Amino acid sequence: MEIFKNKNKTKPTISQEKILEKLQNIKYPGYSRDIVSFGMVKQVEILDNNSVKVILDIRTQDSKIKETIVKEVKHVISAIPEVNNVNVEVQQTGATGEKAQTIRPKLLSQIKHKIAIASGKGGVGKTTVAVNLALALAKKGTKVGLFDADIYGPNVPIMLGLSAARPGIQNNKMIPLEKHGIQVMSIGFLLPEKETAVIWRGPLVSKAIEQLMTEVAWAELDYFIIDLPPGTGDAQLSISQLLELSGAIIVATPQDVALADAVKGVSMFQKVHVPIIGIIENMSYFICPHCHQRTEIFSHGGAKGICRQLGVPFLGEIPLDPEIRIGSDQGTPVVIEKPDSPQTKAFMEVAEQIMQKTKH
Structure with missing residues (x-):
């Protein structure tokens, strides 16, 4: 789409580049990107006069975010002396470019x-937590899908x-793979080699995530577990805009640097009005298999x-254990390989x- 248009019949005294430069100072609420x-x-x-x-x-249904952005756009452009109005x-806009309704329908209804x-x-x-949680939910008798939204590191x-x-195709849609009773989709299934690096800018990441949700024949499911990439960026924003999330779960380890970043994760989801289901402390402790001493x-x-401190639920502790790592590396998660283990x-x-927190 052409961004710049000049409908001013006389020579404008302001440049479109200057306007765009000013707009680059407006950050999306809750994010560092503009x-x-x-x-x-x-x-x-640029119109007459x-x-x-x-x-x-x-692409958000949060009216407050829209109002905030519109207000800031008007403010920064009005501050340009040459601008009169x-x-x-x-x-x-949808994927094909047509104008959509003011309120965009949420995906995967x-x-x-x-x-x-x-x-x-x-x-x-x-990702280890996401995979094992998806399998644990399935073992409790629910229908589960696992979506790998970690575009840069699809593990x-x-x-x-x-x-x-590789996924099959039916009626112009990809068929999610199935393993251990759950449906699975990842961009990793579509790469020519598993070592292939994905080097994409933000808009491509957002588009890929949307396509992996809309162009896949997901079944009617009870739970759709989304493994996001680490941090607070394009993937997180896209998911929160495209889906009506039941909530977010933050995974952290006990050390201070991880906890500080976990706080940022909670803050990000709160700013885009996604409920926090809770925080999981992973690698919480280690039990020696020989002396059984806890470290x-x-x-x-x-x-x-x-x-x-944040007033959010604590969901539990997952131990640091070789069996969890071995299962992940071998493609047999611990929930499947050792169903009776701690x-x-x-x-x-x-x-x-x-399941208790999502009952309604």
């Missing part, structure tokens, strides 16, 4: 509960032993303290809490 880099500025027109019209594509128009699994930083075992195929698998390698109890019990207890 509305221009997020692709929300669809068009800038130096009036400016800006067309925005804001500012008109801001908000529209939403056939799925009851959509839950994002997030972490403020990498290396805390978020779900490895953890489920599906690295060589708190990364400290202990930090996540529970953060939960008290590690599996920990995941099952968290799954039970999730």
Whole structure:
């Protein structure tokens, strides 16, 4: 789409580049990125008498966020001395470019509960937790889908032993793979080699996530577990805009640096009005298999303290254990490989809490 249009019959005294430069100072609420880099500025027109019209594509159903962005756009452009009038128009476009309704329908309406699994930083075992929680929910008799939204590091195929698998096509939609009773989809299934690096800018990430949800024939499910990439960026924003999330679960380890990032994760979801189901403390402690002595390698109890501080639920502790790591590496998660182990019990207890908190 052409961003710049000049309908001023006389020579304008302001440049469209200057307007765009000013708009780059407006951050999307709750994020460090600006509305221009997020692709929300669809068009800038300079009209007669130096009036400016800006067309925005804001894909959220949160009216407060829309109002905030529109207000800031009017403010920054009105502050340009040469501008006499500012008109801001908000529209939403679908994947094919047609104008959509003012309120965009939420995707995957056939799925009851959509839950994002997030972490403020990498290396805390978020994907391991997501995979085992999905399997634990399935073992409790619910219908579960697992969506690997970690575009840059799609590890779900490895953890489920599906690295060589490819989805089929039916009625122009991809058929999600199935393993251990859950449906699974990941961009890792679509890459030519598992070592292929995904080097994409934000808009491509957002588009890929949307396609992996809309162009996949997901069944009617009770739970849709979404493994997000670490941090607070494009994938998190896209998911919160496209889906009506039942809530988010933050995975953290006990050390201070991970907990500090977990707080940022909670703050991000709260700013986009996604409920926090709770925080899980992963790698909480280690039990020596020889002497059975408990060692708190990364400290202990930090996540529970953060939960008290933030007023969010604490969902439980997952131990640091070689069996969990071995199962993930071999494609047989511990919940499946060792169903009677203490590690599996920990995941099952968290799954039970999730089911209780999503009852309605």
